[in-house]
Amino acid sequence: MEVPGLFNYWMAIVLMMAGLYTVIARGNLVKKLIGLGVFQISVFVLYITMGKIKDGTAPILPASGSAEGVVFSNPLPHVLILTAIVVGIATTALGLALVVRIHEAFGTIEEDDIQAIEESEA
């Protein structure tokens, strides 16, 4: 297996795992959201990588007007991931807004402390 050739995929997996681990293991809500962001970015990397074709160039028509013989990268995954990035930004923004509200309401953003407060209320 040609590890260097699959470098991007390996990186995607590393990012994915790091992100997921942060989401699960960190009690600080902001860190959780950072983890979530990393996790999402790993998918962006995955998509962008799969659109890359060996020796392909950006999918723009050459000035000559003829695309004959030119190898293009697949533009579709890149376009898709633009959408996903927008979604990711929205999610992170909403998440952070919620964290701000939680900080106002509970006075803390540590999950354990919040849980203790909630349990004392129930």
Next chain:
Amino acid sequence: MSGPLEHLPALAVVIPLMTAPVIVALRRPWAGWLLATLVSWASLAMSLLLLQQVLETGPFSYLMGGWAAPWGIEYRVDQLDAFVLVIVSAIASVVSVYARKSVEAEIEPDRQYLFYAMFVLCLCGLLGMAITGDAFNLFVFLEISSLSTYVLVGMGRDRRALTASLRYLILGTVGATFYVIGIGLAYMMTGTLNMADLAQRLPAMAHTSTVRAALAFLVVGIGLKMAAFPLHAWLPNAYTHAPSAAAALLAGTATKVSVYVFLRIVLGVFGATGLLTALPVTQVLMVLALAAMFICSAVAIWQPDLKRALAYSSVAQIGYILLGVALLSETGLAAGIVHLFNHAVMKSALFLALGAVALRVGSTRIDAMRGIGRKMPMTMAAVLVAGLSLIGVPLTVGFVSKWTLVEAALDDGMWPVAVLILASSLLAVAYVWRIVEAAWMAQPGPELAHVREAPTAMLLSIWVLAGASVWFGIDATRTLGVARLAAQTLLQGVAP
């Protein structure tokens, strides 16, 4: 199709999408409510027209912007899509009428218009998920509905709504990202995102581990979104602390549409690969469904807060639906699909009624509701009707689902499964009867002295749904007929 009807599939999604910014611009609660209500009823009308169209002419396609599939985005409407569209828009319509009073009481005046904006965005996302034939477009709609849902949940008056919303956001995003990974892997192998195209090209690649990984990512991702046991951790808190109107909308539609996505992607797209039986997908699904039915029903019995009890009951009911799917037979699938509708109707009725109780009593805890049956007889009668439906008493929609599901299990010779289905429905007796005993078999305390019946508009909405859960229980030929057709269409592409 010709004339203005031609663009129905697009309009059903575009109109709610366009209304949201208008509501935000107007900043008036009443304008927001009016627009949201109009849009909901308009989508109901459009959905019914689409359903009629499908039943007359069979499935049809609409090409977004005139670009032919598989390059352009195809909106494909078959019986299942149309059925889900009708469920979503019908529940939204009823909830929108109800929402005015409920939102006035539960959300600060200067934020009310935002509620309605999120309401129509959520509606747009859910309808879009049901109608699109493009796997990535589905993700976009999924996120539109999810993001608006997080906001709706976070608007609850209890501060725990915020944490519930954040938890939902994290798990929901993980689920959606899993979905994108799955779709990406499938795209890698096939070079297409059109569902019909994917379904055609995937079988040739079924042996590759990429396709198998794609299936695994999709099952887990969608499983998170539809709160399939044991991926349901976000649901109880989200439903409990969301504003009443939002809880009713979500309980009736959000998980239902996710189940639809499961059917569409896992059965519709991956059905022909034979992986569902080659990998133990159906077996695992069946075991988890049964576990959900028993464990979550049992948990529901012990909840002091009724909204929470109903939330757990929802997870259990998703189990019934998935069990029907796992049987992978026409009758089983029809049972699952018809339960999408039946459960939406009764569970929304229950959440609406509890919202009315919250409005008048200020709590939905069972010990705060002692003797409430004498104070709010119409509301609690609706709870009883919908509760009986949850148990599956004859003449209610719950009975229809249960009957069809048991029939499907028996047709496959699975006697133990049939017994388990019926046994688990007895657990529903326990949590429904707790409400009955508290509401009617206790004297109202002094703290209920000033409690009155719910406002008329709320009662109307509650009873439309409670009435529907009886109406379609007495005559289930139409709902079950459509569900059967949908199951047939879906099963055409599934390898035995």
Next chain:
Amino acid sequence: MSPSTLMILALLLPLLAVGPIVLAGRYPNLREAVSLGTGGLLIAVVLGLLSHLADGIVPALELGQMLPGLALRLELEPLGMLFALVAAGLWPVTILYAIGYMRGHHEKNQTRFYAFFAVAISAAMGVALSGNMLTLFVFYEVLTICTFPLVTHAGTPEAKKAGRTYLGILIGTSILLQLLAIIATWSLAGTLDFAPGGILAGKVSGPLVGVLFALYVFGIGKAALMPFHRWLPAAMVAPTPVSALLHAVAVVKAGVFTVLKVTVYIFGIDLLAENAAADWLVWAAGFTIIAASVVALSKDNLKARLAYSTISQLSYVLLGAAILAPLSLMGAAIHIAAHALGKITLFFAAGAVMVASHKTEISQMAGIGRKMPWTMGAFAIGALSMIGLPPTAGFVSKWYVLSGALQSQQMVAVAVITLSTLLNAAYFLPILHSAFFGRAADDDHHHHGHGEAPLPSVLALCLTAAGTIALFVLPDQVLTLAGALLGGNP
């Protein structure tokens, strides 16, 4: 009127009475007049149906499809006619009794009581007129749910507990066992219509028949076959007219009626006989008869003793079905009517004693026969009918069951019937003896002056006692209906 109109009327009349009953809630006399009037009309309707049936018409009517291919359907056959006659005939009598009892006992929420009573009668009519198993199941469940507020009428913690037992057993058995059996029947036979000779013949064989039959018989919890009998004694907390409804008019009768229906029209006695699928029921019913009688012996509370007597008597019907001989099936059908008349008399009498003297225990009732001669006279007739002695209805039904058992050489059944007759005598005769010949205890100052119960109640129990004797003297009509059950002549 056409038969279909009459069937619809039989279902709707009691339901239509609910509205006026609730509206007239403030005027008790008007409210009870509505119940009585509707009861009279219902009897007329049922008699109208009877005359159609006698003319050889089989009234049938489709109410509409519920599930694809499966309709809610009404169809009248002799057995259903018999049950409809019993339920319709006893409703106004029970109301008459309730007027005396509920007022004399100062019960609360009387309007609710009369309203749900009417709904229960409508459900019982639905059970009687059902044309397929789905319809029957629907009305069976409706009957369970609408009797729940009646059973828990008192609203006490004790009533709540009884309500849980009542609902738990009846809903539990019907959903877990009966519904499973029904759906399995549908899955196997492709139909649920009641048909003479059964619908399962040729579709199943071997041990599955027995399993399915057991699912039905135990699933019909209202038939109170042990071990699913606990709800009946628990429901004793209800007011006496409700006990009458449960034990005599509608609920338990709906249970044994359903068992007979299933035996004859779903399985067919030939299929059951070929596969020896009902043999276990001879033992199970026999055990229930004897065991319930023994328990009854040990009960000092009169209503509790009557409750266990009911459990035992219901199993006579099941035994009659299990013997699978035409004569014993006839006997089982007659026993539905005979037990209804006898047991309602007994409960009416027990309630009358309670209202007049506030006594509930048998040991307190010494000498009561002299103070309440009409009541205890009627009680005596009812007791004779339970034991199965002439000149009462119980004799007729027992005679046919026993003849069937002898004919088909079912010695177990013969022994059970003989032994249980002795046990019945052992728990009823001492009550009569002490009531008429015993000496009242001295500490009875408080109620020394009491006499008979309120007039409407006494009138009602005399009517049913007279009915018990009438069924012995003039059994023709009932015999014809019961005989037509198997298409033969009595």
